[in-house]
Amino acid sequence: MISLLQLNSNQAAKIAAIKGGRGLLLRFNNLGIRKGAQIKKVAGYFRGGPIIIKVNGTQLALGKGMASKILVEVQ
Numbered sequence: 001m002i003s004l005l006q007l008n009s010n011q012a013a014k015i016a017a018i019k020g021g022r023g024l025l026l027r028f029n030n031l032g033i034r035k036g037a038q039i040k041k042v043a044g045y046f047r048g049g050p051i052i053i054k055v056n057g058t059q060l061a062l063g064k065g066m067a068s069k070i071l072v073e074v075q
Contacts, residue, residue: 004051004062004070007041013072015039020069028070032056039072 001016015037018028028034032055042052042059050061062070 001071001073004039004041004053004067004072005044005064007044007072007074009041009043011074012038012040013074015070016073017071018069019071024066024069028066031060032058033060033070039070 004013007013015033015035017035018025018033020028033039033053037055040054042054044051048064050063051067053060053062053067
């Protein structure tokens, strides 16, 4: 398992776990980010900026703090 931050751009993975409290889990669940979901990292920026992901056909931007809480298994 690796953090979403460590995933390469244009690489697909499956969400294995999410580290966070109830509020963060609820927020991610509302966005379709949940354990077992397929996710693709579209872009990540070396110096600051959001991490762009694609989940369930929708592109989302996550801050690095939130992205670091998502653990994935590379496919």
